[in-house]
Amino acid sequence: MTTDPRRQVPRTDTLLADPRLAGAGERLGRVLVKRAVQRVQQRIRAGEVAPGAAVDAVLADLPPVAGSLRPVLNATGVVVHTNLGRAPLSAAAVEAVVAASGTTDVELDLRTGRRGPRGEAAIAALLEAVPAAEAALVVNNCAAALALVATALGQGRELVLARGELVEIGDGFRIPELLESTGARLREVGATNRVALADYRDALGPGTGAVLKVHPSNFVVRGFIRAVEVGELAAALQGTGVPLVADVGSGLLRPHPVLPDEPDLQTTLAAGADLALASGDKLLGGPQAGLVLGRAELVQRLRRHPLYRAFRVDKTTLAALEATLRGPLPPVQQMLAADVADLRERARALAGRLVAGGVAADAVDADSRVGGGGAPEHPLPGAAVSLPPEFAEPLRLGATPVVGYVEDGRTLLNLRSVPPGADDALADAVLEVARRWT
Template sequence: MTIDQNQLRLLPSIDELLQSTGGSGLIAHYSRSMTLRAIRAALAQARQDILDGSTCPSSEQLLVAAEQILQQVMRPHLQSVINATGVIINTNLGRSPLSREALMAVQEVAGGYSNLEYDVETGRRGSRHTHVAALLCELTGAEAALVTNNNAAAVLLALSTLAMGREVIISRGQLVEIGGGFRVPDIMRQSGCQLVEVGTTNRTRIGDYEAALSERTALLLTVHPSNFLISGFTESTSTAALAELAHRHNLPVMDDLGSGCLLDSSQYGLTHEPMPQESLAAGADVVCFSGDKLLGGPQVGILLGKAEILARIAKHPLMRAMRIDKMTLAALEATLRHYQRDEATSHIPIWRMIAARPESVAARASRWAAKLRAQGIAARTQRGESTVGGGSLPGEMLPTTLLAIDAALVSQSLDEIAKQLRLRSIPIITRILRDTLLLDPRTVLEEQDKEVILGLTEVVENTVK
């Protein structure tokens, strides 16, 4: 291929572009250093295009290319997305969205100073833990409460305080692996305690725990296997039975619930998820769980239990390394207030999704399909299932109605359409099953409906056969 050197010579210099009206505008908006890098990148691409046979772009075209580069560079890396996957607590997509009230509380506290560690009544230093401790105790019946930055931290902190250098007895069937490849045995070892496994994977009886007791035993630990199911020939030991055995030997029982559900999930067509208040009533001395799963709040680890034990945990040096910040505390308090006012299912997004009636989800899907068909897009609805996700209620499904676009009716591959939806300024995350692009209205916030229709229209309209 013959290279037209004249086309290369027509390219403007970097200074010409920087000093132009358009260049000055970019500098004013993005800074000179960023604009300089973008213009260099635009010119480099133009040179390569000319070498490949293209003609020289105009200065205006080069500045447009530079602006597109700047827009891409300035696009937030962590951004909001629309979850149309049907997975309610989607770990990859940030788990539980916060309520409007929680968002307002964060904004109110983060925008200025706060009484994070200041007692306004006495005028003296206070504790950040007092802001939610009483509320947690009211909702669960606990004597005391602490909050860390996540549940793995809560487990590590409690075991470091109560069992360092001693033995912790746990059922072999509860040695779970949580998200990101983190395993409960590894967390336990980091706390300095010695793991003592009892029973088998599918059956662990109270006698197995009792046989393992020794003078080095520090506590009995139970971990809710929230992200998998063992069914069939199984047997496990109740928290009440463990507490009776432990207390007979002056030992504490710690219950890691994982999800931390404050509502009875069986009222919403799901199996019953263990609740903190039930575990405490059964005799557990320490209960811990996450805040951003079935609680529907921010990422925290919540510790509940006996006042004397939690006071010891609060004094551990690791507590400072694992404490939460003012914004998380504000969001957590606002979330807990919804439970206090008996409005969780109407105000907390994940519970609004879980409690949504099948007919209301079907009506939304039908409206989506009708609007898309009006744009010439062959959309339809079909029955499907939503899942709770987030390591909560494994295997549990909720009936739903999905928006469906069939591969046979579009010219582009569904993978490409899904990719284009993901690459929008407001990404829409979908799923593909059996040559069909599927979107579940259950996990889409109602205020996002218009954006879903807009995104599908933009991406799919030109691919219709």
């Protein structure tokens, strides 16, 4: 006679009462632990796990945190990778988020015991970094900043912008549709490839709410082209009362030596823009945020608009932004500044370690990219580790997911987007794939 395997499966309540699983329940929540118990019970029925090993199997099945997002090693060479969460936060920003995650004085003046200004320290840090700005505010992304500006300045009025700047910003979202959804009317000027200062002048009228400049960050037009720079527009609009708004997109605070063609907030405002908009989670290297900087009167007008309440950021975003601005160089800035010789040396060391472990690996030169819609024609030279093409999928599915890319029949792990401190984890992930899949 054989014993019914169902009789050998430990009861759910018995497993949940085990001290180790009870402790996991306090950390992760009873629902997650119970689901892991049920999965292990099914594996016991299938003969994959011994009944006496149930608790260990449940512990191995539990996620490290209650959320479903998993840390990933970005070996794509794309510094600001939208699918991987854009900018990784600095250690200082992470510590600030943890400190702000509990009860904080985000809107309380501890000296008076009364309500205080929200995000004052983060705004002060932003203004210190961009001295050409009189005032600033922070919303939840750059699209929100643009929508707030379009609503406050252009609702029921005209926004003047060049046809060549009617861009799509990703996932099918288009600037003209976003602007029109606010109730603004678009007055397109120029042709796709050429616009002149006279085109802007001729479009101005009593119904003009603002002139808008949008940096076409994710594409470049070459050949027979002409554009009007911020300084020219600002001079032409002087005395008209029409504000000039520049969406610079990428979040550079000041000019960057590695990206000479990328616009920045300080230069844009110094050239005469009344407002400049940017993202906080791209080249600035901070949390997802939309930054609005410029003339105090216009910023205050935006702050008092009812829509601002819907777009304002939470305490953890303010904390991360302030720490990014005041703290050490964030990872994105470190990756942009990485020395090519250092990247090659890391690639050689990593490839040698993998070869010693029986993996067919080689160090190769490989270009990387800024990503996040920035500098599309500006590759960054660097180095990568080359592996057989069949490594790409199991690396993504490993205990520590590694996202590389397949090119010319090989899997490449580009090291510009991998922090130097993660090289050991990267090597361990590759060696684990070699043990399990080859």
